[in-house]
Amino acid sequence: MSTPRGEGGSGAVQRWTSVARPADRTTASAADPRPSGVVAWVAVVSVLVIVAVAVAALFAARGLAEAESVRDAADRADRIADAIVEPALTDALVDGDEEARRAMDEEVRDHVLSSSIVRVKIWDDTGRVVWSDEPALIDRRFELDEDDLEALAAAGTGTGTGVEAEVSDLTAPENEYERDRGKLLEAYRAVETPGGQTLLFEVYFRYDEVLQRSGQLFAGFAGITIGSIVLVVLLLLPVLRQLLRALDRARVQREALLERALDASADERRRIAGALHDGVVQDLVGASLAVSAESGSARARGDDTTADGLDRVAGALRGSVGGLRSLLVDIYPPNLARAGIGPALDDLAAGVRSRGVAVVLDAETADELAALDDEGQRLVFRVVQECLANVVAHARASVVSVTAVRPDEGGVVVTIADDGAGFDPELLTRPEPDHFGLRVLADVASAGGAGLDVQTAPGRGTRWRLALPASAVAAPPAAVGPGSRP
Known part of the structure; x- marks a missing residue:
């Protein structure tokens, strides 16, 4: 075998x-099934979604906070230009008058320079440093970049006096005296003398001050972001619970229907088996016995030909009965309940x-x-x-x-x-x-x-x-x- x-x-x-x-x-x-697979799947997906949203939101919040802190620095520079620098400007300062320079120096050191502002420069349109709190820069000429020239040109035509802010390029020649101050943010805008000459006011902020302000803003953004995500999750928990309960009920109903299907199939097999056993099988058994009896009578009369034919019919009937009984066992084996x-x-x-x-x-x-x-x-x-x-x-x-x-x-x-x-x-x-x-x-x-x-x-x-x-x-x-x- x-x-x-x-x-x-x-x-x-x-x-x-x-x-x-x-x-x-x-x-x-x-009444209380636990679809662990569904719960685990929902939990894993939920955690991944929450983490992904939180990370994306925090990155966005960090970027927004830094951009907002840069705008704050630019706004501060704009206020300094309007309230302090522009009122102190004179045409004599542009001409190099020492008294005008001392007056500007006093005004800037008293009201502008601080722990966060490390340098102030005032330029004319030729690239000459008209005044700076660093005396070594005064009257030196440097090449103005396109942004500086655009700011001066826009102010000269009256189309704008907005403040621009960007990270300082400390490798530039005009920034050689700021290289030991670390990363800086420079903000600049056009200002005018009483005589109508347009100059470029430039102020340098410590970037760590910008980052500190950015961190404060980020903490606020992050708190709102995380709080919003947690609130959304808490609001979705009842919905998720109802969904899981609905899945549980559907699973229980499906299993009950399957069980009923099997039970109904067993009942139907039992009914069919009983009908066949008590009907067709018994009729075939009776017919087989009757044919066998008639075969015996024919053989007793000496009609062997008829008797042989009847024996073959009786054998066929018995074979059919055997086949039906095997089929009945397949349909419904009575020994399971009885033996x-x-x-x-x-x-x-x-x-x-x-x-x-x-x-x-x-x-x-x-x-x-x-x-x-x-x-x-x-x-x-x-x-x-x-x-x-x-x-x-x-x-x-x-x-x-x-x-x-x-x-x-x-x-x-x-x-x-x-x-x-x-x-x-x-x-x-x-x-x-x-x-x-x-x-x-x-x-x-x-x-x-x-x-x-x-x-x-x-x-x-x-x-x-x-x-x-x-x-x-x-x-x-x-x-x-x-x-x-x-």
């Missing part, structure tokens, strides 16, 4: 594919053997299965019946074995293995009509606290493994000792 291919067969070792995971058959209830799982599986095996497939079902397996409670026996029978039906219909197998073992951790593990064609286990995840029965059994196994796995590959046979928990094993009857009541 050949051996079904699987873990011990030829070829590469195949992996077990989970078809159903066990649910807790002692604590799970239809237990062992005889019921024997009936299933007989039906499969009649179709040319050898079935190995030893007594030890029957003994192990007999230890199961009624629910466990019904589950085993359903799974074995469906697997054997698939072997006959699809596997093209020559032998199939049904074994049961009791692992050390308790419970019972049932294995149905064949040496047939096998299949791609990925097919079980697709909505194929041929696999509806197995999907139903997977849900029933899970609801019954059992796990259902498959190990298969094209051309390498199929092994089904049904793992029932220790709670499915019926408690042994209590021993009756001396003095105890039977």
